[in-house]
Amino acid sequence: MRRAKDEQVLRAAAAEIKARRGHIQISQEELAHRADIHRSFIARVEVAQTQPSLAVLLRIADALEVDAAELVGSIVERCKHEV
Numbered sequence: 001m002r003r004a005k006d007e008q009v010l011r012a013a014a015a016e017i018k019a020r021r022g023h024i025q026i027s028q029e030e031l032a033h034r035a036d037i038h039r040s041f042i043a044r045v046e047v048a049q050t051q052p053s054l055a056v057l058l059r060i061a062d063a064l065e066v067d068a069a070e071l072v073g074s075i076v077e078r079c080k081h082e083v
């Protein structure tokens with residue numbers, strides 16, 4: 001069973017990844033291709049149904065053309081501002 005804070009992190013990560021994908025105007029399919037993961041996994045991440053492992057998060061950051069530390073920092077900031 002997930003804790004409330006875990007759910008908050010999952011939602012923040014979902015929103016941040018989706019926002020960054022939209023910013024560089026690529027589809028879930030393209031992001032999945034760039035990160036070498038399945039598109040359905042990206043879809044589940046973006047609706048906060050699953051969380052990527054650290055290794056996959058690093059590949060997603062690279063695919064989004066962003067430093068992994070910046071991506072994680074943005075997720076942390078979203079968590080702080082989520083009500």
